[in-house]
Amino acid sequence: MRPILLQGHERPLTQLKYNREGDLLFSVARDKTICVWYSHNGERLGTLEGSGGANFSVDADPTTTIVATGSADQTARLWDIKTGKTIHSWNFKTTVKRVEFSPDGTKLIVLSEKMMGYPGGISVFNVKADVNATQETEPIMDIKPEEGADKFSFAVWSYGGKYIITAHADGSLSKYDGATGEFIASTQIHEEKFPITDLQPSPDKTYVITSSKDKTARLTDVDSLKLLKTYKTDTSMNSACITSKKDFVILGGGQDAKDVTTTSSRDGKFEARFYHKIFEDEVGRVKGHFGPLNCVVAHPNGGSYASGGEEGYIRIHHFDPSYFDFTYDVERFAAKE
Amino acid sequence: IDAMEASEASRELIMLRKRLLEEWTAWRAQTDKKLEELGLVEPEPAESEYTTIE
Numbered sequence: 001m002r003p004i005l006l007q008g009h010e011r012p013l014t015q016l017k018y019n020r021e022g023d024l025l026f027s028v029a030r031d032k033t034i035c036v037w038y039s040h041n042g043e044r045l046g047t048l049e050g051s052g053g054a055n056f057s058v059d060a061d062p063t064t065t066i067v068a069t070g071s072a073d074q075t076a077r078l079w080d081i082k083t084g085k086t087i088h089s090w091n092f093k094t095t096v097k098r099v100e101f102s103p104d105g106t107k108l109i110v111l112s113e114k115m116m117g118y119p120g121g122i123s124v125f126n127v128k129a130d131v132n133a134t135q136e137t138e139p140i141m142d143i144k145p146e147e148g149a150d151k152f153s154f155a156v157w158s159y160g161g162k163y164i165i166t167a168h169a170d171g172s173l174s175k176y177d178g179a180t181g182e183f184i185a186s187t188q189i190h191e192e193k194f195p196i197t198d199l200q201p202s203p204d205k206t207y208v209i210t211s212s213k214d215k216t217a218r219l220t221d222v223d224s225l226k227l228l229k230t231y232k233t234d235t236s237m238n239s240a241c242i243t244s245k246k247d248f249v250i251l252g253g254g255q256d257a258k259d260v261t262t263t264s265s266r267d268g269k270f271e272a273r274f275y276h277k278i279f280e281d282e283v284g285r286v287k288g289h290f291g292p293l294n295c296v297v298a299h300p301n302g303g304s305y306a307s308g309g310e311e312g313y314i315r316i317h318h319f320d321p322s323y324f325d326f327t328y329d330v331e332r333f334a335a336k337e
Numbered sequence: 338i339d340a341m342e343a344s345e346a347s348r349e350l351i352m353l354r355k356r357l358l359e360e361w362t363a364w365r366a367q368t369d370k371k372l373e374e375l376g377l378v379e380p381e382p383a384e385s386e387y388t389t390i391e
Contacts, residue, residue: 160377
């Protein structure tokens with residue numbers, strides 16, 4: 001599993017995202033560059049130029065026509081992938097931390113941060129995946145955290161755009177109606193004193209994985225908000241994703257940047273960790289980064305994954321045949337039955 | 338005795354994994370059915386057109 005090293009950022013990576021087919025990988029970091037890469041060979045297709053600050057989030061619409069980004073310049077932008085130019089921009093009062101297209105590509109979640117007297121929250125916009133279309137300037141709904149709930153950190157759509165699932169700084173998850181924005185339910189998933197650091201849906205968007213500074217990643221069913229699985233590690237986790245094809249989850253993290261000077265990369269725990277999704281066992285690790293892993297994402301076809309580090313590098317790993325051959329006895333028996 | 342205990346432990350582990358796998362498979366079957374009823378079943382993502390780069 002020889003990795004491909006992508007060097008396009010000067011600052012820590014903040015999010016990686018594959019398009020629907022997985023032929024392209026988008027990357028954003030705490031710098032102004034937004035990169036688009038060919039995922040099979042790591043060649044850079046181009047950059048999206050014009051962001052005024054660090055970027056925290058990126059997503060391509062299902063037809064890979066336009067890209068949305070969220071930035072510390074307090075904008076959410078839409079870009080034309082072909083030309084790399086901004087086609088629309090929405091202004092907010094604070095940093096935009098998350099953007100995500102609905103599964104049908106007609107709506108966009110924009111999560112702005114709570115900061116200095118501004119409540120932040122989630123705005124949902126109608127969008128058209130057409131570079132010549134005029135985009136709507138006003139959101140169709142605004143969602144604020146419930147009374148007493150902690151601020152939103154992440155938000156994703158569930159299957160069919162039915163729900164919006166949000167992660168909070170206090171380790172809880174909430175569920176909102178995807179059509180009306182109405183609050184449905186909330187549940188404590190991670191330990192309260194530790195923030196959730198990532199939220200990603202399963203390939204079919206019926207369950208989600210979250211990672212936390214509480215040194216775990218966990219799976220939650222979106223319908224019942226029931227905790228399904230817990231993956232325990234020995235260090236704080238920054239990101240987690242669910243692979244297709246194999247029943248694995250991939251976790252990334254490592255010692256916090258502020259503590260890194262006290263340790264060598266050897267004991268910084270800067271490895272991607274593979275866990276069996278159903279049995280919760282750790283099955284393998286992949287080394288390579290020399291800082292904490294800030295983001296891990298699984299290729300939609302399950303054949304590879306990418307990780308982005310605090311040190312500014314991205315690594316793409318294509319899996320060897322042995323990865324696909326690995327099964328537990330009980331899985332082999334079940335497959336035969 | 339150690340071997341007996343070890344085999345007992347491994348038997349329990351196998352039984353546990355068997356149960357976890359059955360539970361998961363049953364839940365997934367239920368979910369797949371629901372997605373199908375909602376008309377949300379997406380075609381499987383296409384097999385990769387490229388091979389592993391060595």
